[in-house]
Amino acid sequence: MPDYSTTLSRVEDYFDRSATKVWERLTSDAPVSRIRQTVREGRDRMRALMLSRLPYDLRGTRILDAGCGAGQMTAELAARGADVLAVDISPALVKIARERLPASLRGRVEFASGDMTADYGRFDHVVAMDSLIYYDTHDICAALARLGARTEGAVVFTVAPRTPFLLTFWSMGKLFPRSDRSPTMVPHAHSRLQAQCQGAGQISKVDRVSRGFYISECLEYRR
Template sequence: MDSPTYQQSRGRIGHYFDRTAVQAWAQLTSDAPVSRVRATVRAGRDRMRETLLSWLPARLDGLRLLDAGCGTGALALAAARRGADVVGVDLSPNLVRLAQERVADDAQVAAAGGRLQWLSGDMLDDALGAFDYVVAMDSLIHYEARDAVQALARLAPRTRRAILCTHAPSTPALRAMHAIGQWFPRGDRSPAIVPVRHEALQALAQAEPVLAGWRSARSQRIDSGFYRSQATEWRAP
């Protein structure tokens, strides 16, 4: 995508998750002890992942799924255990490498006939091909609303059934945290989460010609301490 704001955010996200936060992310997505704050984030992410998985069919045999921003691979693994042919892609080669190590030769994937392919790169790359489902859990939360909608527009023509994605809901608490974060030295900042009003995101999506006919079918917000995220299911025409 050519948007300057998307490209700038993409660069910051890739650098942060591949260098600054690798160890912290590896710990957060494991069973290792974490602080109370991070425990709320872990619990919230677990609930969000289960929510998105519950919106997929119980069996995914013969279906192709893109885990866009796969991180350490928990959602991709769960989908493959249902029989899906999963492509997990992330900007961070180190997180992709960790995902490969964690789920190598999983017996449940083999028993279900599922398949896992891991790639490091841009989740919007047309070369990834077409999919029945795309899941983008917390991978668009760092982008401006218009860039997030343009990302959906890039994915939609290659998605046969549905796109499940999340955004950071605009709340007073999130807006305050976002404002405070701007005062930290640039080198110490994590990629900013961009709070977006659900209604505003819906309006932008409905005004995007490429998304004509797509509809918002389900929505679920998860609040868990320092984790706040809202999921939306976009169904293909």
């Protein structure tokens, strides 16, 4: 299993060079294929689920959007009154997120490109939507410990659940590696994550979103 820095570099390369246009289109209103439409709908449902875990009125709070992508979560957090730091490993996606942010919200958002677990100060909440799905258990626990140490409330995040569908794709990726393929999602079971991260904090289940080719599980981490 690649270590954290190796996976981080591969994720950056994929989103900043290979898939920027794909994600720019997927996260817009432009027409997409039926398969990508299910992914778009699944991501919309997951974003709404994660937002439901936070207070509706976010005025006076500072929130980290860890792995902000094209900025859909960022815009919704800012619209609810939060001061948002939106961080993504891909400068290309950060550029898209910055350009898409409504002018009325720009005073509430700061953008940065780099490692989402770096020390950006303290936060009231952290959201990390589908940005930890490429990492193994050890690296997720370490990332949650770093984020949690600087967060007053919950770190709301997602993992790829251990379903037969995702396990098949994971196994295929291990058996037939290609230098140009996308980063491989690593399926996780909540019980194993909780056992491995036990000394650092509590991980609780929220819910799973399954829509066509989008399958993701929302979890919460608290110290």
